Amino acid sequence: MAKRPFHAVSALAGLAVPTRLGEGRGDPGVTIEERVGLGLATVAARKGQAEALKGAVASAYGVELPDGSRVAHGPSISFVGYGPGQWLAVSESLVNETLARDLGQRLRGLASISDQSGGRAVLRVSGPRARAVLAKGLPIDLHPRAFTPGSAATSTISLMGVQLWQVDDAPTYDLAIFRSVSASFWRWLTASAGEFGYEVVGRER
Amino acid sequence: MRIRCPYCGERALEEFTYRGDATVRRPDSLDPGAAQAWVDYVYLRDNPAGLHKEYWHHSAGCHAWLVVTRNMSTHEIVAVEFAEKGASK
């Protein structure tokens, strides 16, 4: 077997390193953080099992599966609706592959589960200018009258697919992007945030 | 153009991919007599200058296939539904 244990490399390793960049005057308009080690998995309801699945999720994870593109937070897992009968499960406690395994066991026969923990980078973009930055690529209205904590959307940013949901009124948004385009996405994000000044936070990697 | 996806809500044109005529119905390929029906299905298209039912894929959104009823002269959209319920049924 392989001599030493595997060292995991996050999607934005070497890019999302703590620093303060862009327009230097005043406080940064946005802060950016890569959320690493999350458990991520897609959950797709089996034909005719939608209701049963809701029940099972409620009892197993204490959270009501959202209808439509919204996010619902449970004690251990958040479920982000991204399509009819489809959710992205996100967990801090059931890290990496363990989430998909857990879902697979508890929802057997009710849903098709696919591990995505390695396939996405999750970025947290927060701060007074977060909306202005995202508006440079996201064709969706994030105005508080249209999009609030709990709202979620699947769309594109600058030709790259994205799933995002609002976390709080700071405002803070979580963005799940595809791992393979992280570098391109990072170029867009930093170019767009430069005008307002931005700070990258998180642990040094 | 903006299409109101039944799942995602109103979204910009660039999120969708077009397939075309949703009034066609797939014939039975085991029926040897279906030759003409197959030619119609694969090659012939309704192409009116007014309202038309057509398949759109919300490829940058929820990945739902939609049947959109749209005016080809004005681009006005009068109805959108999931393909599951869509025109071909």
Added chain:
Amino acid sequence: MRYSVASLLANACTGNRYWKPLWREPELKPSYDVVIVGGGGHGLATAHYLAKKHGITNVAVIEKSYLGSGNVGRNTTIVRSNYLLPGNLPFYEWSMKLWEGLEHDLNYNTMVSQRGVLNVFHSDPQRDAYARRGNAMRLHGVDAELLDREGVRALVPFVDFDNARFPVRGGLLQPRGGTVRHDAVAWGYARAADSRGVDLIQNCAATGFRIEGGRVRGVETEKGFIAAKKVALACAGNSSRVAAMAGLRLPIESHSVQAFVTEGVKPVIDVVMTFGAGHFYVSQSDKGGLVFGGDIEGYNSYAQRGNLPVIEDVCEGGMALMPVIGRLRILRSWGGLLDMSMDGSPIIDTTPIDGLYLNAGWCYGGFKATPASGWCFAHLIATGEPHPLAAAYRLDRFAQGRVIDEKGMGAQPNLH
């Protein structure tokens, strides 16, 4: 009235007061031997060759708007015969040959400019696909040159060779390709047809067909019924609508495509160039404007205009290929209406209705075809037999599966 040095000077001296109209505004006759529906390039060219080659002059061309109001007046004027498939090559090459002699055939200068058409490629597979095409062209006696990176640099030094997402690795050049002044083509053919007695009727849309016993008897129009022994459709983007009036369903969708022109600037690019890693092609007009375009809108439409995503996509392509044009400004965008056929190739054929002939499915490439299309369509109408050069453009090829699919996209019009 013939154009000559003499007539030019004479008129200049008399204050240009004595020029004659390029075409008459004739009274509509109750019946014609042939009524051509569609006063675009193909309809007018068909009328010209019917009269000149086949001596059939009792002909009317009816146009729903003004002559040349359709795609002939709104295309990006590129002519070339750099095709791949045997069904297409001889036809388009014949068209090139007709272009080369057109000003004298018509005594009208359509400003054929053989500045060369260059398709750049960005990868080895793309190079080999162009080699396959270039070799096919040579086999058909068509000029083709495969250029390497340096060959391309010599022609278009301003291309982004160093900083590109998809670096340019070479190109396929057809030196004889180029551009032709679009409007002049319509006017030149109209003038020539008119001079042989063809009636050109503007603002006269066909609204239906009179069909008896499977044979066409004439055309219903905004200006009343016109009896005709033969009716020929050359309605480009509107073919499905018009054919539907005769109860025909076609392997065609109507799509809009946009084009753009910049402010006039001193010479920038003196070939026609096409980007291989995105949707952008460009040439410079005689007024100095960069005339460019890209992909079709992608959804069925009769609106003859487009939306923002394509405009952005095209300009992104332009900036990726040649960022020197960045500060040049687009002064106008417009749209045209295309017959997108199921295999991306045209139709010149008879129909199930006797005496009704169809010329359609030209996609975004029918301007270059104008002379040959008129030539072959006239032959079909006059003789009842498909012209050998257009033998592949039959309707039944779809049912048979003998499609002419240059791009290999299958029965999905918006992908061709």
Added chain:
Amino acid sequence: MTTARQPNRLGEGGLIDRSQTVRFEFDGAPLAGHPGDTLASALLANGIRLVGRSFKYHRPRGILTAGSEEPSALVELRTGARREPNTRATMIELYDGLSAASQNRWPSVKFDVLAANQLFGPIFSAGFYYKTFMWPPTFWEKVYEPMIRRAAGLGRGAGVADPDHYEKAYAFCDVLVVGSGPAGLAATLAAARSGARVILCEEDFRLGGRLLAERYEIDGKPARDWVETVEAELEAQPECRILRRTTVQGVYDGGTYAALERVNDHVLKPLAHEPRQRLWRIVAKRVVVCAGALERPIVFGNNDRPGVMLAGAVRSYVNRFGLAPGRRAVIFADNDDAFRTASDLAQAGIEIAAAVDGRRTPSRAAQEAAEAAGARYRAVAVIERVRGLHGVKGVEIRDEKGRERMACDLIAVSGGWNPTLHLTTHLNAKPQWNDRLAALVPGALPPGMSVAGAARGTYGLAACLAEGEEAGAKAASECGFAASASRPRASDESVTASPLWQVAESKGKAFIDFQNDVAVSDVKLAACEGFRIPEHLKRYTTLGMATDQGKTGNANGAAVLAAVTGRYIGAVGTTTFRPPYTPVAISAFAGHHRGPDFRPARLAASHGFAEEQGAVFVETGPWLRALYYPKPGEEPQDSVNREVATVRGQAGVCDVSTLGKIDVQGKDASIFLDRVYANTFSTLPVGKARYGLMLREDGFVLDDGTTARLAEDHYFMTTTTVNAVKVMQHLEFCQQALWPELDVQTVSVTEQWAQFAVAGPRARDVLQGVVDPAYDLSNAAFPYLACGEVTVAGGVPARLYRLSFSGELAYEIGVPARFGEALIRAIMEAGAPFGLAPYGTEALGVLRIEKGHPAGGELNGQTTAHDLGFGKMLSTKKDFIGRFMAAREALTDPLRPTLVGLRPLAREDRVRAGAHLIPKDKEATARNDQGYVTSIAFSPSLGHWLGLGLLSRGPERHGEIVRAYDHVRGGDILVEVRPPCFIDPEGERVRG
């Protein structure tokens, strides 16, 4: 340098800051202006009115307007990489260090050689190209055409890449207001007060519209005070966003509007971190167009001379820019509004030689306005000709009493106003002719749009205010916000038009389209040649086709055409307005997407490792993949040969993560796969993989790949890299639109799995060093085409497949992408003792070609299963996509080019992909074209080049010698036709 004095600057007044000077340069001369100036106003203040030369005749041209409709005052702005040709001096905000130059002249704007063109005016008349340059025939290509092309264009482009950064942004609102004149401000205020989300776009750098140029009063105070109060209140409204320097350029479907913000065009170069321009894509529920009206000139002899200026522009320069555009003025107009100019001029101490009223009946109001300003009022009079070449020196006036010459250096002209209705027509609506206003007014409007103020033909100030307010309130309430009214008071001047379009008796050229040099004579000529409708006239004479798109010329053109053809102007029709409203830089539409950011680049999990190894990368679709891994001193071909040899001899590892990977799950997964694949998958046992072929519904091949069955209800499908997205979309269509009743779920897991091929005789030994010992990899336990879940590095979940693209003993192993980098390093480490090396896509290609596996070159969308030798794979027992059409005779015709292997007869010969196949001893003509070479490789294993090709009747012709004709690369060699598979045809190695 001491501030150059500005001879024509008034002592006081205007919206410029005299306390500061701004230095700039025109044609090399150092000049100065003030903040608040445009280049045009600054030039005028400095007494410069000759600004450029026209396109065709190179006539001297000056400044006609004070806005974006300017046809004449076009300059080259900036220098070097930032040079912008054809920039309207009237729209350039003056900034320190600005440098501009006149264009289309040589050697200088005062003395221009090509002005000689004018002498040939009669020959250079409209459409002369088409009638001439035909003799002698050969001259066209060699002489005329190049000559015409050299003469093209006005200004010069920069010639190098645009150095600036651009960006795009989306904005959403309830109400979008276009224009900030009285109507626009009133509309914005009403909508904003209602609490609706409002965006106000103003092209100018200052709000106010005509109010900045006029000396109107609102609520008894100067209108400018009102503008400032409103501006202040709007700034304070949280949901109101004001975009200055922002032109709404186009109207698109679904309430989408394109607007261009000139973020940094008023500075020398863009500030750090900021774009030069920003393209807004605004989505608005309602839009109120308050774009105002454009004044039109009157057509008379030499009406293009510098010093001829629109009356409204004259008022702008006097009132807004505090300068005297001339010393002695003549006003020539056909409407009372224009004669108000007299008092503005008088106020500014500018002498007025005469007020020439072109109308058929005298106007009391005009007379009073003129005489109050001490000007002689000349009723029923016209200007027949302007004197002066580089600038107006005087005029020849004619009325009942006769002719009179008169000295002047400024002519304030007005032929009335045209509503700025461009935006109302972008979605195909046609404007309507209005006789009362003698102008086109908006016709049917796009959904959600309303129009207020001068843009609607409402010219009275009070009415503009009222209309704007009403429209703003209505728009807001339609979005669910109740609005209140404030009703600012103002007076209304009467507006009735009795237009004088042209002075028939004009002497000298009378211009309609200044920039394109279209004169009355051209319209006459066009009409007499049968171009009798505006659309034809435009195309024949280029009237309205210049950078200003006929904003000042189209109406006059239609009027002259009507006159020439003896028709009622309301009946001649019009041309079509198209976006953009004013010209927009190509860069602005591209935004971030240029250079390396043209499109996103997808990087495989081992990218870092490959970079470290010095791999050469290649673009494959959206991906960047390692092409080969050069060792020091190796030529590319050496590296590839070595990598291939290593795989055939020992073992190699290659990143295949880019293959499309799709989880197919659900009770009916197997039924589903049977329908989308041409071959059968329901019979595939769990723990096994199978090669699958997908067709399009038209019977041609769509894609291929291997699919593994991980569980009864769980398949793992792979697609080719290029078709991944297409196939996913296709599966979703089948699932949702064709067979929604099936219980099947498809999810792309391409990004989740970093997958590597480990191939070669030692592959098993290598993997044993990677996979945890619990798993038995022996041939018996894990035979060819086996698959299963394993763990690596002590518990990392992985999927192992025994698949071979290379024809060697081979596996593919996948781990979650975050372990991809670790896995390939582990494989390298475990492989070292066995001589394992990484190999790239080039070697991958060679290996599969040696084995005769079809791929990209063969799966080109034009081939059928039969062509690829897969005819037998098409199941006859079930329905599947493409089954019926694939059975058509034409798709199985033995004459179709069919897959073969090709070996050069001469060992050293190189066969090339794209070469055509022609029977030996037959000449190279289309008739003998029997197929082509699809893929090629140099086979280190066999020591020569080989290829795959598609050849008519291929399978029957093994052993035959044919020509590989590659004329475009100078190749024409003989090759032997063989079976496609060159290595281990019995396939023993894969099973070893």
